[in-house]
Amino acid sequence: MEKIVKKTVLLFLLILAFASCTKNKELLFDEANLVYVEYQDSTDYTFATRPAAVVMDSIVVSYRIIGSVSAKDRQIKLVPTAATTAKAGYHYKVGTAVIKANEFSSKVPIYVYRRPGLKDSSLVVVLQVAENEDFKPGFPKRLNYKFTLTDVLKKPSNWETTWVSYFGSYSEVKFKFLITATGKTDWNSSPLPQDSRYLSQKARNALLEYNQTYGPLIDENGQQVFFP
Amino acid sequence: MNFKNNNLSSVFFMLSLFFFGSCYKDHSNKDLAPTNKIDITDAKAASQFVVFQGDSLKLKPTLSQSLSSNISQLEFTWIVYNNNGAVSLAAPRIEISKDYELKYLVKGDPFILGEPYIVRLGVKDKTTGVTSYLNYSVLIGNKYGTGWLVLEDKAGKGDLSFVFTDFTAEHGIYTDRNTAAITGPRKLEITPFPVTDDISTTGKRLYILADNGSQEYNYLTMVKKFDYGFLFFSAPAIQNPTVMTWTSQYTYSGVRSAALGIAINNGKLHSNLVGGFPGVKKWGDVALNPQGNQNYSLAPYVVGGETYPAIVYDNTSKRFYRIQAYNPTPVAGTLEVFPSGSTSGVSSVFDMNDVGMTMLFQDSADVVNDYNAIMKSVDNQAYLLRYKTKNSATAPTITLGKTLMNAPGILNYSAAAGSTTTPHIYYGNANILSRYETSSNAVVETYSFPIGENITAIKYTKGYYDKKGPRLAVATWNGSAGKVYYFAINANGAIGSYTNVVSGFSKIVDLVYKY
Numbered sequence: 001m002e003k004i005v006k007k008t009v010l011l012f013l014l015i016l017a018f019a020s021c022t023k024n025k026e027l028l029f030d031e032a033n034l035v036y037v038e039y040q041d042s043t044d045y046t047f048a049t050r051p052a053a054v055v056m057d058s059i060v061v062s063y064r065i066i067g068s069v070s071a072k073d074r075q076i077k078l079v080p081t082a083a084t085t086a087k088a089g090y091h092y093k094v095g096t097a098v099i100k101a102n103e104f105s106s107k108v109p110i111y112v113y114r115r116p117g118l119k120d121s122s123l124v125v126v127l128q129v130a131e132n133e134d135f136k137p138g139f140p141k142r143l144n145y146k147f148t149l150t151d152v153l154k155k156p157s158n159w160e161t162t163w164v165s166y167f168g169s170y171s172e173v174k175f176k177f178l179i180t181a182t183g184k185t186d187w188n189s190s191p192l193p194q195d196s197r198y199l200s201q202k203a204r205n206a207l208l209e210y211n212q213t214y215g216p217l218i219d220e221n222g223q224q225v226f227f228p
Numbered sequence: 229m230n231f232k233n234n235n236l237s238s239v240f241f242m243l244s245l246f247f248f249g250s251c252y253k254d255h256s257n258k259d260l261a262p263t264n265k266i267d268i269t270d271a272k273a274a275s276q277f278v279v280f281q282g283d284s285l286k287l288k289p290t291l292s293q294s295l296s297s298n299i300s301q302l303e304f305t306w307i308v309y310n311n312n313g314a315v316s317l318a319a320p321r322i323e324i325s326k327d328y329e330l331k332y333l334v335k336g337d338p339f340i341l342g343e344p345y346i347v348r349l350g351v352k353d354k355t356t357g358v359t360s361y362l363n364y365s366v367l368i369g370n371k372y373g374t375g376w377l378v379l380e381d382k383a384g385k386g387d388l389s390f391v392f393t394d395f396t397a398e399h400g401i402y403t404d405r406n407t408a409a410i411t412g413p414r415k416l417e418i419t420p421f422p423v424t425d426d427i428s429t430t431g432k433r434l435y436i437l438a439d440n441g442s443q444e445y446n447y448l449t450m451v452k453k454f455d456y457g458f459l460f461f462s463a464p465a466i467q468n469p470t471v472m473t474w475t476s477q478y479t480y481s482g483v484r485s486a487a488l489g490i491a492i493n494n495g496k497l498h499s500n501l502v503g504g505f506p507g508v509k510k511w512g513d514v515a516l517n518p519q520g521n522q523n524y525s526l527a528p529y530v531v532g533g534e535t536y537p538a539i540v541y542d543n544t545s546k547r548f549y550r551i552q553a554y555n556p557t558p559v560a561g562t563l564e565v566f567p568s569g570s571t572s573g574v575s576s577v578f579d580m581n582d583v584g585m586t587m588l589f590q591d592s593a594d595v596v597n598d599y600n601a602i603m604k605s606v607d608n609q610a611y612l613l614r615y616k617t618k619n620s621a622t623a624p625t626i627t628l629g630k631t632l633m634n635a636p637g638i639l640n641y642s643a644a645a646g647s648t649t650t651p652h653i654y655y656g657n658a659n660i661l662s663r664y665e666t667s668s669n670a671v672v673e674t675y676s677f678p679i680g681e682n683i684t685a686i687k688y689t690k691g692y693y694d695k696k697g698p699r700l701a702v703a704t705w706n707g708s709a710g711k712v713y714y715f716a717i718n719a720n721g722a723i724g725s726y727t728n729v730v731s732g733f734s735k736i737v738d739l740v741y742k743y
Contacts, residue, residue: 166558192507193554194500197561198461201513204562208521228558 033067035076035129036138038105042146047114048153049185055114058095061145063129064105066138074099074134076108078127078145086123086149091115094127099134110147118151125149156187163187166200168228173219181206203227265294266302266351268362278369279334281341281449287330289349289362303352304328311344311365339368341448370448372401374693376701377450377742379416379436380710380734386410386438387734388450391712393693395728406452412439415528416738418447419474423486425502425509428453435472442469459491460498460511468494474502475532477553488537488553495525497540499561503554515551517542517563524549524563527587533597533617536626541587541601548580548615567624577627578613585611588639591646591653593666598628600646600653600666602638610638612666635664635671645688649698650721656683661702663723675723677713681706688717689741702726703736710736 039062047054063076076097086092095109110127129135129143137143156163159170167178179185182202191199204227210217217225270289279285287306291299304326310319322338324330330349339345345366352359376391387410388402402410417435424430432447442456457463459472470492477487489500489511497515517524524542532538538551540563549563566580567573574580585603588610593600597618603611614629637657644655651667659681663673677683685703692699700715700723710733713726 165556192505193503193556194505194507194509194512196556197499197501198510198512200558201515201561202462204516204520205513205522208516 032136033065033070033074033134034138035063035065035099035135036142037129037145038062038064038142041142041144044148044154044157044188045112045150046154047112047118047151049179049187050114056111057114058109058111059147060107060109061127062105062107063097063099064138065099065135069102069104070099070134072101075132076106076135077130077132078108079130081126081128081144083124083126083146086125091118091123091149092125110145112149114151118149120152122148122150122152122154158188158190162190162196166196166227167203168226171219171221171223171225173217174225177207177210177217177225178203200227262295263356263358264296264353266353266358266360267292267294268349268351268360270362270364273362273364276344276365276367278367280369280371281334281339282371283334285330285332285334285347285366287347287349287364288328291328291351293353299328301354302328303354305350305352306330306332306347307350308338308345308347310338310340311346334368341368341370343368372448372450372742374743375741376687376712376739377416377418377434378703378712378733378739379413379737381413381737382734384412386413386436386737388436389733391730395714395730397730397732399732401450405450406445408443408452410436410438410443413737414438414442414470416740417472418740418742419486420743421474421476421486423474423489423502424504425489425500426506427459427508427510433474437469437472440467442467442472462513464493464496464498464514466494470495470528471526471530473530474500475530475538477532477534477537488532488551490530490532490538490540490551492526492528492530492540495543496522497526497551497563499538499551501554501561512561515562517545517549518565527590529587529590529601531590531592531599531617535619536617539615539617541583541590543586546584546586547582566626572621572624574619574624574626576625578630580615580627583613585613589641589644589655591644592648594647594649594651602633602641602644602653604639608639609633610635612669614666631666631669633664634669635662637662638664642683643686643703645686645700647688647698647717647721648690649717650719652721654686654688654700654702654723656686656702658682659704661686661723663721665721673723675715675725677702677704678706681711684710684736685738687739687741691743692741693743699741701739701741703733703739705735710734712736712739 043059045059078094078097080088091113093111095111097108099106126144126146129137131137153172153175155170182199219225268289268291305323306325307321307323309321324332347364347366349362350359372390375393378389378391380387380389387400389397389399390401391397415437419433422431423433434445434447436443436445443452444454444459446453456467472491474486474489476485478485486502491498491511498511500509500511502509514522516522525544527541527543530538530540536550537553539548541548550566552560568581585605587601588604589602590599593614597616599615601613603613605611610633612631612633616626616628619626638655641655641657644653646653651665653664655662659677659679661675661683662671665672681704683702684705687701688698690698698717700717702713704711711729711731714728715723716727
């Protein structure tokens with residue numbers, strides 16, 4: 001009897017020992033792949049800062065995946081939400097929205113068109129990441145990219161925080177002058193130190209030249225344009 | 229018993245099978261026939277060695293074969309690839325020779341200055357297909373790393389020569405490696421510290437200023453990098469450069485770093501801001517003066533230090549201005565006045581904001597952050613102004629001295645250089661080299677070159693490579709040939725007699741010590 005018990009225990013231990021040799025399953029991410037808006041989630045776009053000849057432009061939006069890269073290109077599905085007032089295919093068109101093979105992120109162009117109606121109105125586009133066969137929506141708070149689209153000259157959203165120290169109080173005449181003098185079209189983002197320094201120098205020299213040539217530049221409020 | 233005999237029979241049968249099975253004739257091709265073994269050796273392959281650009285890479289390893297002495301059955305292939313750890317796996321293998329003995333001129337592709345390479349010889353026995361290899365580890369070096377870079381005017385066109393530390397010279401360096409002509413060469417500008425401008429790789433900068441078309445060159449190879457206009461956000465309409473340099477505001481771990489670029493073009497100031505933030509940095513637009521206009525004309529000198537990263541002099545208003553480096557104010561990058569008043573005023577000996585004289589020359593003094601400026605008064609008198617670029621809130625004064633100079637011929641000097649170790653300014657007038665002592669206000673020593681051999685450029689360097697004291701380099705021109713004389717300056721600043729002279733130059737416009 002004792003012999004049987006010993007043999008049974010030995011057999012059990014042998015089974016246990018060989019069972020432990022089973023290869024571990026690798027701890028890899030095997031959830032569904034997700035995608036989200038990588039950086040900035042909104043912008044204001046106006047054609048008014050571009051030359052009249054520009055009838056089409058693009059806004060580039062970065063998307064990034066959560067999960068593994070793939071050996072094949074994968075589509076990102078972007079759909080306009082109910083808040084969108086612009087007409088797809090007429091005011092805007094989403095370009096190729098693809099995460100390329102072996103890449104984690106992609107820059108998706110959104111083409112915007114200068115339509116007559118934009119001269120007196122501002123439209124909104126909110127593009128939301130939707131589920132498709134390649135991706136599920138990623139971080140819930142980073143699924144939407146919103147932009148406004150107009151052909152009206154609008155005061156940059158960061159004028160009072162960024163530009164006021166360089167150029168003083170806002171006026172439309174001053175802003176148009178700055179656009180012409182510097183050639184800068186995107187005024188909604190914060191400039192790097194070397195850029196703000198150059199813009200300030202360029203604008204001051206242009207205003208000096210204007211004033212010497214044509215006399216003082218007067219804005220829509222009857223005030224002489226000057227930079228502090 | 230029978231059971232035991234059966235077992236023995238089975239074992240015997242199996243052993244018999246093994247035994248006879250081993251007698252089977254081998255028809256395979258896995259015979260261990262001896263092959264010709266090629267052995268390549270070279271002591272040079274034991275460690276990395278340096279090859280200078282422009283030199284020939286000559287390699288001839290020792291070759292031996294175990295079964296043959298016929299070299300015609302061997303195939304030689306030399307390949308090279310970049311061995312930089314960041315790129316070596318992806319670096320392309322480039323074949324550079326099929327000869328046994330390598331003779332390859334290291335110039336341009338595939339070799340890049342400063343990069344490590346593996347040069348590999350493969351010797352293949354064409355009979356057996358077996359290849360033996362030998363790797364050489366090569367670093368591409370720059371023989372123009374330390375020495376004197378000399379800018380010459382050859383009938384209106386610029387060229388460069390290089391004087392090595394053994395006082396041998398190589399001429400025609402510029403024309404050897406550049407096609408764009410330098411018209412009206414004026415000045416060499418090099419930075420002693422690296423600049424990170426995100427236009428090109430971080431490193432020291434070399435600019436050659438000329439009447440027009442000044443350019444930036446690769447500091448190591450002296451190959452043209454950029455046109456003058458490219459270095460500006462908006463290219464100046466008139467190109468008339470007199471200064472293009474970088475000042476250093478801070479020192480980290482004993483190493484200075486660039487903060488502010490100053491270019492003076494057509495007498496106007498352009499500045500360039502660097503400092504670790506991203507984006508391309510270029511020189512900006514013309515700076516306005518405090519009156520908001522461009523009515524000024526800057527002397528071709530700029531100094532900078534910890535408190536005041538850049539100070540320039542306006543020969544129109546006859547006053548100094550300061551320029552700020554990084555500062556989030558709209559005036560940063562314009563010409564600004566110096567603080568005045570009883571508590572924060574910087575001026576005491578003379579007024580930085582109202583000097584009333586014309587600047588003729590300016591250079592470093594023998595005290596760190598101190599500078600000497602030679603000025604001409606309205607009544608044609610030479611004055612020495614001394615000031616510093618560093619002050620404090622409790623000791624704001626930066627003006628240090630104003631002296632009516634007793635220095636014959638200084639108003640018509642042809643070249644000058646300030647000593648950074650003793651209180652002297654060396655200046656040239658015709659063929660006479662003079663040592664002016666700022667502390668005693670007197671010329672205390674002169675040296676005469678042959679009559680007709682006039683001084684065209686002077687440079688002083690404290691940190692000479694041999695660490696045996698400062699050197700003074702004086703360039704002369706006799707109307708047909710240029711020379712550079714080298715003087716070993718002693719601890720008292722004395723010139724003495726020259727120690728070396730190098731000839732074979734055209735008219736020397738400027739020279740700098742490159743290190």
